[in-house]
Amino acid sequence: MGRWVGGAAISKTMAYGLLLRVGISVVCRINMAAAGCAIMRLARADGEPSPMSLPLPSYRVPVSSSVLRWARETAGLSLEEASRRARVSADRLLVWEGGTPEGAQLGLWAEEDVVESPTVAQLRVLAKRYRRPVSVFLLSEPPAERLSATYARRLHGAEADSGSPDLRFAVREACERRELALSLVAQIGEQPREPKVVGVDPGDPERSGEAIREALAVGSQDIAKWARDGGTLRQWIDRIDATGVLINQFRGVGVGERRGFSIVETPLPLIAINQGDAGTARVFTLLHEYAHVQLAVNGFGLSDESWCNAAAAAALMPAAGFKGAASSFEGDWPQRSAQLAEAFGVSREAAYRRLVTFGLISQDDYRAARSWLTHEPKPEGGAGGGPGYPGNRVREIGRGFIQIVGAAYDGNAISLHEASRYLDVKAKDVDKLVSRAVGG
Numbered sequence: 416m417g418r419w420v421g422g423a424a425i426s427k428t429m430a431y432g433l434l435l436r437v438g439i440s441v442v443c444r445i446n447m448a449a450a451g452c453a454i455m456r457l458a459r460a461d462g463e464p465s466p467m468s469l470p471l472p473s474y475r476v477p478v479s480s481s482v483l484r485w486a487r488e489t490a491g492l493s494l495e496e497a498s499r500r501a502r503v504s505a506d507r508l509l510v511w512e513g514g515t516p517e518g519a520q521l522g523l524w525a526e527e528d529v530v531e532s533p534t535v536a537q538l539r540v541l542a543k544r545y546r547r548p549v550s551v552f553l554l555s556e557p558p559a560e561r562l563s564a565t566y567a568r569r570l571h572g573a574e575a576d577s578g579s580p581d582l583r584f585a586v587r588e589a590c591e592r593r594e595l596a597l598s599l600v601a602q603i604g605e606q607p608r609e610p611k612v613v614g615v616d617p618g619d620p621e622r623s624g625e626a627i628r629e630a631l632a633v634g635s636q637d638i639a640k641w642a643r644d645g646g647t648l649r650q651w652i653d654r655i656d657a658t659g660v661l662i663n664q665f666r667g668v669g670v671g672e673r674r675g676f677s678i679v680e681t682p683l684p685l686i687a688i689n690q691g692d693a694g695t696a697r698v699f700t701l702l703h704e705y706a707h708v709q710l711a712v713n714g715f716g717l718s719d720e721s722w723c724n725a726a727a728a729a730a731l732m733p734a735a736g737f738k739g740a741a742s743s744f745e746g747d748w749p750q751r752s753a754q755l756a757e758a759f760g761v762s763r764e765a766a767y768r769r770l771v772t773f774g775l776i777s778q779d780d781y782r783a784a785r786s787w788l789t790h791e792p793k794p795e796g797g798a799g800g801g802p803g804y805p806g807n808r809v810r811e812i813g814r815g816f817i818q819i820v821g822a823a824y825d826g827n828a829i830s831l832h833e834a835s836r837y838l839d840v841k842a843k844d845v846d847k848l849v850s851r852a853v854g855g
Contacts, residue, residue, distance in 0.1 A: 475532045478552050480513030485557035486545040487512070489587075491580040500544045503537060546584050560587075582673055585665035585687065592812065593661060593678060593685045595837060596819045600683075602828040607682040608659035615709045620722050624729020627702070627709065631655065635736045638759055647760030648698045649810075655705055656815050659683065662701070663813045664690040675700040679711035683815075690811065695762040702727035725772070732759045732769050741775055748776055749784065764788040808840060814852045821849035 487497045487508075494512075498505040506516035511533055533541065542549045551558065578586070600607045613630040615623035628634075631654040641647040656662050665687050674696065675688040686704040688697045706723040710716060732755075740758055744751045748770065755766040767788055770776045809817060817838060824834040824845065835842040 473534050473536065475534050476538055476552075477532050478511065478538065479555055480511060482552055482554055482557050483508075483541070484512040486541070486547050486552070489560075489583070490545040490547075491578065491583045492544070497541075497544065501537070501540050503533075546580075579668065579672060581667040585668055585673075586676065589663060589665070589676075589678060589685055589687045592663065592816060593680075593683055596661060596683055596816055599819050599823040599828065603823050603826045605822075609682050610660050610684055610708060610712050611658035612712050613709045615706070615713055615715070615726065617710065617715050617722065620706075620725035621729045621734065623706070623709075624726045624731075625733070627705065627726065627730040628733070631658070633730075635733050638731070638733070638736075642758055642760035648694050648701070651698055651701055652810075653814065655686070655701065656813065659815075660705070660708060661685040661813050661815050662688075663816065664688050664697075664811050666690050666811075670696075675704050677704040677707050679708050681712060684708045684711070693762060695756065695760065695765070698731065698761060699727055699765050702730050706730075724768070728765060728769050728772065731761050731765070734773070737769055738773055738775075741770065741773075748780065752784075762788075808838070808848055809852050812838065817849060817852035821845075821853065824849070 487494070490497075492500070494505050494508060498508045501508065509516055510531060538552055539549060542552060597607055611630060613623075614626050616626075617623075631651075633651075633654060637650070638647075641650045652662050659682065661683055663685070668689055668691070670689055670692045673689060674692055675686065677687070678685040686701060686708065688700045688704070690697075692700065703723045703726075706726040710723075737755065737759070740755055741751060744754045746754075748767075752763045752766045752770065755761075755769075756763045759766070764785070767776070767781050767784055771778060771781050820829075820834055820837050823829045824831065829837070831842050831845060834845050838845060838848055840848055
């Protein structure tokens with residue numbers, strides 16, 4: 416049944432939304448006295464004590480138990496872990512999710528101990544821990560997410576229903592960013608770019624790597640120059656971004672858990688790489704995931720990891736140039752691998768694997784060196800997406816995505832507030848960031 420506020424009928428859900436906004440906002444540009452009267456009227460209509468007589472953060476909000484449970488489970492948190500992070504008891508959280516604690520079953524809970532809904536303050540904490548907006552908890556049932564319905568099967572390297580909470584969030588954020596990009600392109604009346612199709616061959620990763628390099632117009636001299644200048648990752652990102660592939664980098668996920676993943680849906684496939692990895696390792700991950708994208712757009716499926724590794728190596732380290740450099744460098748193979756890695760802007764491990772491919776060292780040599788090869792330190796700067804802010808933001812969310820948001824804003828399809836929210840920057844920095852993404 417609707418309630419009346421200022422002469423207008425609003426639903427109970429909208430009413431609690433108003434309560435949340437008043438309770439959560441510190442600075443509010445509405446008439447607070449009028450809002451307070453409206454809230455008190457709402458409370459009296461429900462037969463409850465006026466929340467204006469209570470500290471607003473302590474006011475309890477009726478939340479759907481199924482929504483609370485869905486939010487926790489999709490965040491990848493157990494009941495015990497969620498209760499620890501939210502600083503509430505596991506039994507209380509279970510009650511909020513519609514369950515019955517063991518103590519209640521045994522008659523050890525008093526009736527007054529059963530609190531069926533969280534306070535405003537507790538809801539804010541849960542929203543933060545589950546990485547969801549507070550507004551989603553006012554829904555009557557869990558929202559349908561395209562992530563689990565559409566993307567999980569086609570995500571290479573990560574599944575929507577597995578992994579740590581941080582990885583789950585990175586996957587969800589990438590999917591949402593791609594969906595938003597598609598929506599904005601439609602709003603401005605344009606067709607999203609289809610990714611460039613490269614003639615890869617599932618039976619010949621070496622030739623496929625050459626085809627990728629040729630399609631991106633990358634020559635041996637470019638590779639050498641980028642390596643000297645310390646901009647290998649940035650340059651490869653720009654070349655792939657220009658072919659209709661969204662690229663972003665995620666944080667907070669251990670490299671051992673995931674170095675990258677790709678969404679191979681078209682249009683606008685997306686590649687995500689782990690920003691915590693070494694810059695040279697990110698270069699290899701980028702090309703590895705791009706190989707998966709190319710297999711998909713050519714209709715070959717995802718193939719296997721070894722094929723994508725081989726194709727990425729062939730793209731990054733052209734056969735003739737690599738073998739020539741390997742024979743011209745002096746020293747033992749550990750010393751030569753360091754020189755090769757520096758010359759091609761890759762990791763020493765990638766160089767070692769390429770040496771095995773050409774039979775210059777054995778698998779036993781590679782296995783003996785792998786213990787120290789896999790602990791390559793993260794370099795300072797150089798291999799990233801750009802110096803300082805806004806270069807760092809361009810690196811994180813991708814030049815292509817920023818350009819789409821900028822076009823929607825310029826075309827009056829979205830407001831400045833929306834643009835700043837989508838880009839996660841202050842409103843005053845939107846133009847600066849878009850200019851950086853467009854101008855390079």
